[in-house]
Amino acid sequence: MQDFQVVRARALLEHAREIVTPDQVQAAVRHVADVLNERFRQPDNTTYPLVLGVMGGAVVFTGTLLPQLDFPLEFDYIHVSRYGDDDRGGQVVWKVIPRQNVAGRTIVVLDDILDEGETLAHVKQRLLDMGAAEVIIAVFADKDIGRRKPIVADITGLTLPNAFVVGFGMDVYGYWRNLPGLWQIRQQDLKPAEPETEYPIPDVKAPGTGLG
Numbered sequence: 688m689q690d691f692q693v694v695r696a697r698a699l700l701e702h703a704r705e706i707v708t709p710d711q712v713q714a715a716v717r718h719v720a721d722v723l724n725e726r727f728r729q730p731d732n733t734t735y736p737l738v739l740g741v742m743g744g745a746v747v748f749t750g751t752l753l754p755q756l757d758f759p760l761e762f763d764y765i766h767v768s769r770y771g772d773d774d775r776g777g778q779v780v781w782k783v784i785p786r787q788n789v790a791g792r793t794i795v796v797l798d799d800i801l802d803e804g805e806t807l808a809h810v811k812q813r814l815l816d817m818g819a820a821e822v823i824i825a826v827f828a829d830k831d832i833g834r835r836k837p838i839v840a841d842i843t844g845l846t847l848p849n850a851f852v853v854g855f856g857m858d859v860y861g862y863w864r865n866l867p868g869l870w871q872i873r874q875q876d877l878k879p880a881e882p883e884t885e886y887p888i889p890d891v892k893a894p895g896t897g898l899g
């Protein structure tokens with residue numbers, strides 16, 4: 688069983704294509720750090736943020752970014768999942784909800800990717816509902832999905848094409864969060880879409896054509 692998973696994980700990567708190199712990844716993180724440092728550098732700034740990493744995808748982005756921030760901050764994490772081990776999003780599932788310390792605070796939310804935007808729209812709304820004063824959304828990557836999203840990131844490291852990617856915290860079926868660059872998974876290696884449920888069409892007779 689274990690062997691099968693290893694073979695499958697390796698096959699997914701063998702057919703994948705590197706679309707962002709490790710150096711480009713680091714430059715994108717640097718850009719996010721520069722924008723945040725500028726935002727919180729002001730000497731008269733007395734509002735220091737609570738930074739929240741959205742686990743698990745943001746783990747690598749968060750770990751790379753935090754040492755590049757040069758202002759006082761507090762850190763905590765939340766855990767939300769919408770994809771699970773799938774390549775399509777579903778319901779937002781909270782695994783670790785925000786703590787009460789978000790009330791009245793300026794919050795910086797860090798996530799690896801803004802794809803359809805459902806996850807971060809949900810996260811932002813929950814934080815505002817809990818009394819956060821301001822929510823700044825910083826994402827490592829924003830995917831260009833060609834349609835409007837329910838949320839726009841305040842800070843974006845880089846923009847990705849509309850394809851399924853792995854690396855730098857992003858996984859395919861649980862694998863390859865550990866890659867230092869970003870790789871595009873071949874479309875045919877993703878699970879086929881579930882067929883639409885087909886309901887049998889009832890055999891409705893026109894009025895007056897039935898028995899009786």
Ligand SMILES: O=P(O)(O)OC[C@H]1O[C@H](OP(=O)(O)OP(=O)(O)O)[C@H](O)[C@@H]1O
Nearest residue numbers: 743744768769770801802803804805806
């Ligand atoms: O913009 P959306 O379409 O909502 O997708 C973006 C979310 O999807 C990923 O999380 P995922 O649900 O895969 O959980 P993970 O962080 O554990 O990988 C990613 O980390 C984002 O949080």
Ligand code: HPA
Nearest residue numbers: 802850851852853857858
């Ligand atoms: O393209 C993606 N790759 C990995 N995880 C994701 N979560 C949302 N979109 C993606």
